[in-house]
Amino acid sequence: MPLTRPLMIACLALGLAAGHSHADVPLPARFEADQVWLVPRLDGRELRLFTDTGGGWNAIGREIAEAAGWPIEVVDTGQGELAVVPFPAFDEGHGIPAPPAHFMQGRLALAEPARLFGGDGFLGGRWFADGIWDFDYPAGTLTRRDAAVPPAGSHAVPLGFQVDAAGRRTTHFPSMDIVVDGETLPVLLDTGATAHLTENSAPLFGREPDDMMGVSFIEQEVFERWVRRHPDWRVIEAGDRKGPQLRRMIEVPAVTIAGYTVGPVWFSEQPAGAFQQYMATMMDRPTWGAIGGSALKHFRVLVDYPGATAHFLPADAAGDATGRHTDAGDGKAGG
Structure with missing residues (x-):
């Protein structure tokens, strides 16, 4: 019928x-x-x-x-x-x-x-x-993809997922590690991390105020640490509008992901506890922020949810400023 x-x-x-x-x-x-x-x-x-x-x-x-x-x-x-x-x-x-x-x-x-x-x-x-x-x-x-076939030359990163008492995944929010300034930082793999540009930030990116742009996120504690250690890193005051809040943005020259160093990468400041506390209730561990489009744009990324792995291949894997291979294993835990 x-x-x-x-x-x-x-x-x-x-x-x-x-x-x-x-x-x-x-x-x-x-x-x-x-x-x-x-x-x-x-x-x-x-x-x-x-x-x-x-x-x-x-x-x-x-x-x-x-x-x-x-x-x-x-x-x-x-x-x-x-x-x-x-x-x-x-x-x-x-x-x-x-x-x-x-x-x-x-x-x-x-x-x-x-x-x-x-x-x-x-x-x-x-x-x-x-x-x-x-x-x-x-x-x-x-x-x-039907199968997790890593791109040739890519490097793998393990992903963590929160599970319930029966071992079932809950929110399916993937955590992973990045390295910035020699420090290993757990973050959320977040394709949707977004800044809403302001009069201060939009002209720098050739856009209009209130336009959206993919960025990465970092909690205030780490943001402040970067500012103290690197006064030469560019900071935009009131660069990201979140409702009534105006948040700073910082340009990090180099971020290492899966042993590949790319940059620069823009991060938007997040309130204290946004990831260490709030997002931690929905993830396998506390994180310090999220890696989003401002970093991911340098890569082809194969995200294998069943295998709990992400494979990263830089746009130029041969190695210039967008694909330098480094030893990512020497970072210390974020804190």
Whole structure:
């Protein structure tokens, strides 16, 4: 018998996920200002979905769901009620994989525009969960891989994930180590780390105030340590606007990731406890910040969630300022 639209949405979403389980899947992606956006099409309309390995939910704009007439269900999350819809059936040849079913049964939360980074939807850590993702920043492509085959010349970094009492991963936020100024710092691998530029910072990047840009994050304690030790490192006062807060930004000349040193890398200052305390409740260990687009843009990164490993290949692995090989094992623990 003919399928109703809601049933067709659910069936095709499941079919899309199943059909992508045995092949590499190039995704409709745009790399803009060191951020990664997916641009699938729905009924001929291109949507913009912000991707964020450090984000906590998967969501779509309420207006889109209501206009499409999707069935809306209100569920109790244990922390309040949340309106959700089935994962949509995108246009053939212009879709993206469905998220794993273990979070909200693969459904999307409904969100207002202010929570979607100016886009139509949001895909967080639980969308990336269980997959093998090839972020090629220099080429501007994102591919879901069928197997974790490291790029030739890449170096591997172990990823840590919080697990519950049964050994199941919780938020799927990956931690890893970087080295700055001879100091090893645990951080979140965060493709969505974002600064909202201000009158002070936008001209430096050739952009406009209130534009977004992918950056990296660092807690205040480490930020202050860098400023004291390196007064020559460039600092932008009030460079990143977070609601009513104005935060500093710092340009770090060199960051070592997986034995490769790249730079410069811009970090936005984060309040004390933002990662050491708050994010620590959702990760396998306390971290000092996040490594985001301002550093990842120098790499092709294969993130293997099942194997808990990330493979990094610099744009110039032969070795100049964007791909120098160093011994990353001599750093001391951050603190």
